C-alpha cells in the first residue's frame with residue numbers, strides 16, 4: 001500500500017522530476033573537514049572555538065593533506081563540507097579538494113573565493129544579523145563583516161548568505177534578507193544556539209516563534225531567493241519530526257568511526273553510515289561536525305536538520321503532502337550543493353515553496369498528528385524504491 005502510495009505521489013510530473021534528478025545523481029557519501037584551525041574572526045559563541053577544536057592543528061606538511069584526500073577517495077567519499085576555522089585562509093588546499101570532490105564551503109566572507117578555479121562552488125557566507133549585530137557579535141565591535149562580505153560577493157551566483165537568526169532579533173530579518181537579495185545573492189537560514197550562554201535576545205529557550213513567522217513571511221516576499229522552506233524551518237525551530245524530538249539520540253550526522261557514538265549507532269535510529277567529521281589535523285574525527293561534548297540542546301544547525309529529514313523518508317509516506325515535504329528537502333540539499341542542475345532548480349524554487357506551503361496546510365501537519373506506518377509496508381517500499389539505498 002505504501003509502495004503504491006509512493007507510486008501515486010510520483011504520478012505528479014513536478015515531484016517526479018525532482019525525484020528522478022536526485023536518483024540520477026546517486027548516493028552522497030559525505031564527510032566534513034576543518035580545512036584549517038585558524039580564523040580571522042572570533043565570533044561570540046562560535047562552536048569551533050568554544051569547544052577548543054583548534055587544538056587539532058592543520059599540518060604544514062602537504063603530504064599529510066594529500067594522503068587524506070587519497071584515503072577519502074579510496075573510501076568512496078564524494079561530497080565534502082568544508083568548515084573550520086576559516087577555509088579561505090587555506091585557499092590552495094580548498095582548490096585541491098575542489099578538484100577531487102563535490103564541495104560545499106562555509107566562509108565568513110572576509111576574503112573572496114576567486115571565480116577562476118572555483119566556478120561551480122556553492123559558497124555559504126555566514127551572517128548573524130544587521131550590520132550592527134554582526135559587527136558586535138562577530139567583528140569584535142570593529143570589523144564590518146557583513147558589509148565586506150556583501151562587497152566581495154556582489155552578484156556572485158555561487159554565493160548565498162547563511163543567515164544565523166537569533167530568537168530575539170526577528171525584526172532584523174527583513175532588512176538583512178533584503179540587503180542580501182538586493183546584492184544579487186540568496187538566503188539560507190540557520191538558527192543561533194547561544195553556546196556562550198549570553199542570554200537575552202540570543203537565548204534559544206525563549207523559542208523561535210517570531211523568527212519562524214518572519215522566515216515564512218520572507219518566503220512569501222522572495223520565493224525565488226530563499227533556500228529554506230517553511231517545512232525545514234518548522235522542523236528546526238520546533239525540534240520535532242513526527243514523534244521524535246531533536247537531539248543526540250536521533251541525530252544522523254555523527255562520525256561513524258568515533259567510539260563515543262558506538263551506543264547511539266545501535267539504537268535503531270537512522271544515521272549516515274559514511275559520515276565522519278574530520279578535525280584540522282586531517283586524521284582524527286570528533287563526535288559530530290559541530291560538537292565534541294556540546295549539549296545538543298544548543299544545536300539548531302540547519303544542515304544537520306536537513307539530514308534528519310532526509311534520512312527519515314519512511315516517516316513521510318503517509319500522504320502526498322508529507323512526501324512533498326521530504327522530497328523537496330532532499331532535492332534542495334542536492335540543489336543548493338549543486339549536485340543536480342542548478343539553473344533548472346532556480347526556476348523551480350517558487351513552485352517548491354508553493355507546494356510545501358500547500359502541504360503544510362493539510363493534515364497531518366495542520367492537526368499536529370503524525371503518520372504511523374506499518375513496518376512490513378515500509379520494507380516493501382524500501383525494496384520498491386532504490387533511491388539512495390544508503391539512506392534507506
Ligand code: SF4
Nearest residue numbers: 039041042043046108
Ligand atoms: S568566522 Fe566562523 S570559524 Fe571564525 S570565529 Fe566566526 S563562527 Fe567561528
Ligand code: SF4
Nearest residue numbers: 251288291296299304
Ligand atoms: S551537537 Fe547537533 S549535530 Fe552534534 S550530535 Fe548534537 S544534535 Fe547532532
